[in-house]
Amino acid sequence: MAFQRYPRAVLSRLQDEIPHDIKRRGLEHVAQEQMHMAADEFSEVYLPLASLIQRRISALQTIHAQTADALNADPITTPFIIGLAGSVAVGKSTSAKLLQYALSAWPEHRDVALVTSDGFLFPNAELEQRGMLERKGFPESFDGNRLIDFLMRLKSGETGVTAPIYSHVAYDVLPNEGQVIQTPQIVIVEGINVLQPHLPEGSDDHLFASDFFDYSIYVHADEALIKQWYTQRFLALTEAAVNDPQSFYSRFAPLTGEQRMAVVDFVWSTINGKNLNDHILPTRLRADLILHKGSDHGVTHFEMRNR
Numbered sequence: 001m002a003f004q005r006y007p008r009a010v011l012s013r014l015q016d017e018i019p020h021d022i023k024r025r026g027l028e029h030v031a032q033e034q035m036h037m038a039a040d041e042f043s044e045v046y047l048p049l050a051s052l053i054q055r056r057i058s059a060l061q062t063i064h065a066q067t068a069d070a071l072n073a074d075p076i077t078t079p080f081i082i083g084l085a086g087s088v089a090v091g092k093s094t095s096a097k098l099l100q101y102a103l104s105a106w107p108e109h110r111d112v113a114l115v116t117s118d119g120f121l122f123p124n125a126e127l128e129q130r131g132m133l134e135r136k137g138f139p140e141s142f143d144g145n146r147l148i149d150f151l152m153r154l155k156s157g158e159t160g161v162t163a164p165i166y167s168h169v170a171y172d173v174l175p176n177e178g179q180v181i182q183t184p185q186i187v188i189v190e191g192i193n194v195l196q197p198h199l200p201e202g203s204d205d206h207l208f209a210s211d212f213f214d215y216s217i218y219v220h221a222d223e224a225l226i227k228q229w230y231t232q233r234f235l236a237l238t239e240a241a242v243n244d245p246q247s248f249y250s251r252f253a254p255l256t257g258e259q260r261m262a263v264v265d266f267v268w269s270t271i272n273g274k275n276l277n278d279h280i281l282p283t284r285l286r287a288d289l290i291l292h293k294g295s296d297h298g299v300t301h302f303e304m305r306n307r
Helices: 008-017 020-032 036-070 092-103 124-129 144-155 223-243 248-252 257-286
Strands: 003-007 080-086 112-116 161-167 172-181 186-190 215-220 289-293 299-305
Touching (some): 003 008, 008 036, 008 299, 020 036, 020 092, 036 092, 092 112, 092 186, 092 215, 112 172, 144 161, 223 257
Parallel strands (some): 080 215, 112 186, 215 289
Antiparallel strands (some): 003 299, 161 172, 289 299
């Protein structure tokens, strides 16, 4: 069997091995971001998970140092890159942030960068020109060459690498804006497409984004739950757009409740649900770790790859 299943309690027990000052720093991050509802989840799942990843980072650093010593060369310092994938609305962003706060609690790597692959979508204007606007989020709607170039530059030890920024309110990549990644010890790359073995357009390098990951995580939940969460997010964004004409969701604000639900059902059946089943869900078996979420968004159990 490729994966071994463990209950959440296995991670929770690891809390006792984490030094108190690391727990305190991590919880301070959560409090500063006003994520109080996630405090238990952070302590019982993400801090222990960060502890396991920290052991992997230490082991990899030892291997790099030993290799450099054997070759009589200076060790090359590059960031440890974590890919975090999963469906639209499954809670990837929250999971990625909690993992970021947990990992940055370790004094060895206070600088943990978080990048979303949504920024590597082609802009809406280009998607429309290509006739792909209705397939936004599908593998071909991403600028895979740009994402791979970004990851390659990080793994080459380059500093000041810029990632594009996406706005869910504007529903588009923000022009002339970027997130500059300086010299982090760890970079978390979160997005629906990051584990997809999709060959970028016009590329003959046969490189995938996951080739640059030192560890990969897939966030999973039953499709019925994910659709429910997507519905809640869509309705919340639409309601918030009632007085915000700049929001992409303002076009749905005049609709009745029934009409809004019809939009949700259409988008799920033709775009998000189809993309999940055809492209995103199959990538979970490429991950090192699968986090399973329940109806309260909490992790119920996890599966770890045997290798």
